[in-house]
Amino acid sequence: MAASALTAAAVFLLFHGGVLGFPAGQFTRDEPACGYKSCPATKPSMLNVHLVPHTHDDVGWLKTVDQYYYGDRNDIQHAGVQYILDSVVQQLQEDPARRFIYVETAFFYRWWKQQSAKTRQVVTNLVNEGRLEFINGGWCMSDEATTHYSAVIDQMTLGLRFLNDTFGACGRPRVAWHIDPFGHAREHASMFAQMGYDGFFFGRLDYQDKGRRMKDKDMEMLWRASESLAPPTADLFTGVLPNGYNPPEGFCWDQLCSDAPIRDDPDLEDYNVEEIVKKFLNAANEQATLYRTNHIIMTMGSDFQYENANLWYKNMDKLIRYVNAQQSKGSKVNVLYSTPSCYLQELHRANLTWSVKTDDFFPYADDAHDFWTGYFTSRPALKHYERLSNSLLQICNQLEVLGGSESRRGPHGEGDSDTLKRAMAVAQHHDAVSGTEKQHVANDYAKRLSIGAAHCQVLVSNALSKLSGSDAPRVYCENLNISMCPLTESSSKFSVTVYNPLSRSVSWSVRLPLNGTRYSVTDPSGREVDSQVVPVSQATRDIRKDRGYAVNELVFQVQAPPLGFSTYSVSLLNDHPPPASPNPGVPLYLQNKFLKVTFDPDTGLLSSLSNLETKQTVQLKQNFFWYNASVGNAESSQASGAYIFRPNSSTPVPVSLNAKTQTVQNSVVQEVWQQFGPWVSQVVRLYQDSRNLELEWTVGPIPVGDYVGKEVITRLDTNINSSGLFYTDSNGREVLERRRDFRPTWVLKQTEPIAGNYYPFNSRIYIKDKEQQLTVVTDRSQGGSSIQDGSLEIMLHRRLLMDDYRGVGEPLSEPGEYAKGLVVRGRLLLALTPPAAAADTHRPLAEELVLQPLLSLQAEDMHPNAVLEFSGLQAALPPAVHLLTVSQWDRDSVLLRLEHQFEAKESQTHSQPVTVNLQKLFSTLEVVGVSEMSLAANQWKDEMTRMDWKGNTGEKPLKRGTGDPSVWEVTLNPMEIRTFLLRMRHR
Numbered sequence: 001m002a003a004s005a006l007t008a009a010a011v012f013l014l015f016h017g018g019v020l021g022f023p024a025g026q027f028t029r030d031e032p033a034c035g036y037k038s039c040p041a042t043k044p045s046m047l048n049v050h051l052v053p054h055t056h057d058d059v060g061w062l063k064t065v066d067q068y069y070y071g072d073r074n075d076i077q078h079a080g081v082q083y084i085l086d087s088v089v090q091q092l093q094e095d096p097a098r099r100f101i102y103v104e105t106a107f108f109y110r111w112w113k114q115q116s117a118k119t120r121q122v123v124t125n126l127v128n129e130g131r132l133e134f135i136n137g138g139w140c141m142s143d144e145a146t147t148h149y150s151a152v153i154d155q156m157t158l159g160l161r162f163l164n165d166t167f168g169a170c171g172r173p174r175v176a177w178h179i180d181p182f183g184h185a186r187e188h189a190s191m192f193a194q195m196g197y198d199g200f201f202f203g204r205l206d207y208q209d210k211g212r213r214m215k216d217k218d219m220e221m222l223w224r225a226s227e228s229l230a231p232p233t234a235d236l237f238t239g240v241l242p243n244g245y246n247p248p249e250g251f252c253w254d255q256l257c258s259d260a261p262i263r264d265d266p267d268l269e270d271y272n273v274e275e276i277v278k279k280f281l282n283a284a285n286e287q288a289t290l291y292r293t294n295h296i297i298m299t300m301g302s303d304f305q306y307e308n309a310n311l312w313y314k315n316m317d318k319l320i321r322y323v324n325a326q327q328s329k330g331s332k333v334n335v336l337y338s339t340p341s342c343y344l345q346e347l348h349r350a351n352l353t354w355s356v357k358t359d360d361f362f363p364y365a366d367d368a369h370d371f372w373t374g375y376f377t378s379r380p381a382l383k384h385y386e387r388l389s390n391s392l393l394q395i396c397n398q399l400e401v402l403g404g405s406e407s408r409r410g411p412h413g414e415g416d417s418d419t420l421k422r423a424m425a426v427a428q429h430h431d432a433v434s435g436t437e438k439q440h441v442a443n444d445y446a447k448r449l450s451i452g453a454a455h456c457q458v459l460v461s462n463a464l465s466k467l468s469g470s471d472a473p474r475v476y477c478e479n480l481n482i483s484m485c486p487l488t489e490s491s492s493k494f495s496v497t498v499y500n501p502l503s504r505s506v507s508w509s510v511r512l513p514l515n516g517t518r519y520s521v522t523d524p525s526g527r528e529v530d531s532q533v534v535p536v537s538q539a540t541r542d543i544r545k546d547r548g549y550a551v552n553e554l555v556f557q558v559q560a561p562p563l564g565f566s567t568y569s570v571s572l573l574n575d576h577p578p579p580a581s582p583n584p585g586v587p588l589y590l591q592n593k594f595l596k597v598t599f600d601p602d603t604g605l606l607s608s609l610s611n612l613e614t615k616q617t618v619q620l621k622q623n624f625f626w627y628n629a630s631v632g633n634a635e636s637s638q639a640s641g642a643y644i645f646r647p648n649s650s651t652p653v654p655v656s657l658n659a660k661t662q663t664v665q666n667s668v669v670q671e672v673w674q675q676f677g678p679w680v681s682q683v684v685r686l687y688q689d690s691r692n693l694e695l696e697w698t699v700g701p702i703p704v705g706d707y708v709g710k711e712v713i714t715r716l717d718t719n720i721n722s723s724g725l726f727y728t729d730s731n732g733r734e735v736l737e738r739r740r741d742f743r744p745t746w747v748l749k750q751t752e753p754i755a756g757n758y759y760p761f762n763s764r765i766y767i768k769d770k771e772q773q774l775t776v777v778t779d780r781s782q783g784g785s786s787i788q789d790g791s792l793e794i795m796l797h798r799r800l801l802m803d804d805y806r807g808v809g810e811p812l813s814e815p816g817e818y819a820k821g822l823v824v825r826g827r828l829l830l831a832l833t834p835p836a837a838a839a840d841t842h843r844p845l846a847e848e849l850v851l852q853p854l855l856s857l858q859a860e861d862m863h864p865n866a867v868l869e870f871s872g873l874q875a876a877l878p879p880a881v882h883l884l885t886v887s888q889w890d891r892d893s894v895l896l897r898l899e900h901q902f903e904a905k906e907s908q909t910h911s912q913p914v915t916v917n918l919q920k921l922f923s924t925l926e927v928v929g930v931s932e933m934s935l936a937a938n939q940w941k942d943e944m945t946r947m948d949w950k951g952n953t954g955e956k957p958l959k960r961g962t963g964d965p966s967v968w969e970v971t972l973n974p975m976e977i978r979t980f981l982l983r984m985r986h987r
């Protein structure tokens, strides 16, 4: 053992119970009988029916999260989570046999804060005895199609940490539980496995898939959720619940239901015990034909149920008593109160070999014309705001660490990262970033993010003051996308600090709205930087309206060091003529050192893209179209809505056959401005040093005066020979292959040729052939497809006139700031490469788009001794490494996640193990102790054990040791994320 390793182990004796390198077992003490140990006895010779009392509490949907908590606005929907928890805790005390599971920590946290010491003790006892069990336990039950893995890991960490801090080991959920999300992502399964869950249950999958699985008794399986991580790291036992998450028909005893209670007094009217028992035995035996063991699960609850838990428990008590009484007469059915983990334990004991699944559960259809593929794009502005907020939160977390305690309280006031952490966690809910909530609830999510952002901005200002030595006020211009920033519009001299959250140096182009005609821009070392002034386009002025008055934009390239900042100074130079107006008409091409794009002189549309380094060219025609949203027809009454995408024709309508164009070309950037009509425009943009082409699209207000709902796409038509295949990422991480009109695990009967081929993507979608790959990297989650070979289409925006009957009760028609319909602007980055080199381009590109630099502006002169350049790292990390998390955990420790951001086979250069030395990581912080944790940081890695499951792959799963060279040097394998708690000292 190296000397440094010995030191580490010694330090860690003080830090947590386990010593590095020693088995954890020797530290176990008498634990309360929670978890698997508290499971009720079952009967091996009988069919055991596990009744799982549960409530499904949406963290916002028809009402805001707080309205749901309090039971406010019951006129919209009768639902009050505080009463549910009050009532359940009462009812659990009545009988030790009763069980309840609770899932959404956002609500439990709100409730716990308000409880007396006495109630808290009662609840703690219930948890310690396994009578109240936390399942899943994230802040919310995240959406799986439209969330980014970084935010999902954060929201799970937040929820699970609260449970561990509050209840210790008995608060740690063993089972992941996504009973409502509308399709299931492979990356979610991979994350759940790495978080230490033993199993996963869900309710929704394609109706054809479910039919096949019911027929083949294949409702439960082993999901192998990564092609890169060595099994069983990303293996997750996965079960499909029989009735979604509802009770079997006739057995809903909530106050929200109207099924008959058990009327068991023979002296009274309508005695129904025999009838109910018979009906229940039928339901149980029928369900048992679909599953492989002598255990089945019944979810006894639904949305916001158990507000008056007595109704449920009183009837279930009787059900159990009367059904089990039949055993003396030969019945072989045994009913019991149970939990998903107790059910899972029985499946594990059955010691069967399960089928192995390697693809995912998208798209989800619940009938032939009912594909839930619209929400991949619904509310594109909220989806983008959520993504930007994630970037800000990571920066806020990093600067809280780098700036030390002064970042929370400093010259700019009191700031914190907690508010944005909670707002982001709420926004991951499956009716939040998914876009399937009511409009007022969407507004509430955005408001929470914006309040969180304000708290973070104070923290960031304090930290930057500390690190730079300049206390001058800082301004954050959040509307640069529509050329608005009061400070730059009115100042002749200011400075711009660019903070880079990535672990490598990046260069980025900055555009600032202003009114002068020529400026001097200098970098931190005082060197002049090439800058250009371009006029603000009419398209931008039309969106901005009277919210700003800049006539020009200053464009220049900035560079910022790893995990650090650079400060640039900008000052107005007088007496310069205004910038040249854009040239009317279309250029033949735009070109820099790396790329060339050509335009069709007749239509103004893109016509080709060339990579000048690899000498590749593809034909590339790009245009905007809309699908006419179905309002229902003779085949099906299904309309397009917030969830469902159903075009009434497979042929989309072009917004325009040609674009009116203008051109701007200078030494920093070349742009073609394309106008496709009054509500669609685009800028085709090529920066001087860029290897990708930027398409900045603007769509809206989508006109609906013709009473036609419209779903707007952009389509890229190429001559790439893609043979029906295209590729989409899963939650921003591993990529899955998609084949048109095909599903890997069942014979698909395709009933919706467009909607049934749509898949979610979070950061990239691509097509390829042997020679070339066209990758589109996006700035937010969207739906996309390849309907023809060589073609990629991306849905950008939707405005609909009908509700789609999935409960939200509103047509998706966002009003926007002027109530005329929402205008949305976004960016797609295009790269053309040989397939073998594609990941080397799109992985870093996606990383740069997800974690964008933060600009802060200062009007006052910088202090002469101010630090203009700073890096929090000693050196850039290798390109394969992504610094996923740097976040203050408690006073002396920091949570660190290092990620290998390449898949096992996708890059010749980067798909290799890579080693990082933790002690050589930070420039201003000394790492004095380290301990590895599970992915959600609620368990020490060396204490993490999971149930092992046998899959029908024939191979034996191997446990791969991490093989670290020393305690401080950690090795990352492709797609691996490693989570550490570091004990830190400021140098």
Ligand SMILES: *[C@@H]1O[C@H](CO)[C@@H](O)[C@H](O)[C@H]1NC(C)=O
Binding pocket: 016, 164, 165, 166, 167, 168, 169, 937, 938, 939, 940
């Ligand atoms: C879990 O919480 C307990 C206190 O309840 C604490 O001692 C322990 O260190 C925590 N575990 C982790 C992994 O944070």
Ligand SMILES: *[C@@H]1O[C@H](CO)[C@@H](O)[C@H](O)[C@H]1NC(C)=O
Binding pocket: 351
């Ligand atoms: C599980 O099944 C295997 C055969 O597949 C057998 O070798 C093993 O002993 C069984 N384990 C238990 C605990 O029954």
Ligand SMILES: [Zn+2]
Binding pocket: 056, 057, 058, 180, 181, 430
């Ligand atoms: Zn839900």
